[in-house]
Amino acid sequence: MLSYEAILLLIVLGIAISVVFVLISKFLGPKNPNARKKSVYECGAEPQGSARKRFPVKFYMIALLFLLFDIEAVFLYPWAKLFRELGFLGFVEMGIFMLVLIVGLIYAWRKGALEWE
């Protein structure tokens, strides 16, 4: 029934190796911390302010559009897998599906939901 043991083994090994390496460097490495060494380096910018402040709503708008077109992409996968067998009829059926959603995309576009500013 399970044919995913290899993937599972990969996940377990990936987690185990990274955890083991972090632990090894934590227990064996010498530690002489100072302010410059403890700063964030090569890992992006210094965080500014609290992460718990309110976000601008445009992030929500982008996430909303992403989720809906994510769903659309989900339904494209099985169609793509069967594209040759379904032929033109399948193309038309999926075309109707896409068309309805493209209407929504045009609406969102005209409404300015895709603009960042």
Next chain:
Amino acid sequence: MTITISHLLVVSIVLLASGLYCVITRKNAVALLMGIELILNAANLNLVAFSRFVTGDIDGQVFALFGILLAAAETVVALAIVLQVFRAFDTVDVDRTDKLRG
């Protein structure tokens, strides 16, 4: 080891019960919607489990797919409504958004 459909049903029952508890007790509308997500997940898990153990065909999984779609559409609109409620009442406490109550 034997794994029967009852074991899968136990998982979905725990999800359903947690979701119900969430929906009944939460004051925050966003947390309440999290409970609804748990309930929908329980339903989808049941559909897939029965399609594998009992009917043996693909219909249950197609239903689960539509269930996922419905959950996503519901989340999009419901959370947008919650945002509007927050604009209007400055709170998402479902007990305090009672302006329409007679």
Next chain:
Amino acid sequence: MKVPLLSAMVFWAFAILAMASAVFVAFSRNIVHAAFALLGCFFGVAGLYLFLSADFVGIIQVMVYVGGVLILFLFAVMLTGKIRNPEKSNPSRAIPGGLVTMLVTLGLFGYLAFTTPWQVLPTVPTGPTTSQIGDALLGPYILPFEVASVLLLAALLGGVLLAGGVRGRSRLTGNEQDEAPRDSGGNT
């Protein structure tokens, strides 16, 4: 069905992950923690789908729920929460009634799950499911499939209209008193 010990351990690992996260979502007092526990629940359920060799649904569960729905929930938490005190960001009421409902649900459905004589198949079907799902979607389920696109359209229009209204009005009223430091241009 009979499975090897390793597979059973995998099943129980995912099952316990899903159940523990669900209970944590129900009882957590911190809504940000609850949102992240929801992540564990979605992953656990996705693992169970893979265990049932419903591979397509499992991957879709990860893509849609973890990649989309959870992000929306996190944004909604960040957009609405006045999380001055995270420990009390998720208040509850009617806890006795909720607990009674939960226990009755667990007992009743648990009893049914273990006592009903399910007509299970002798062998559980396995194998990839994507083509079968495609055949079903574009064959017998073509009408629900097209209606689903209309539903998505409705959700898109509703979501853009409602969330866009939030944006338009916030520029006019500027209802941001409780938030003194705000980077410039973040509100438009």
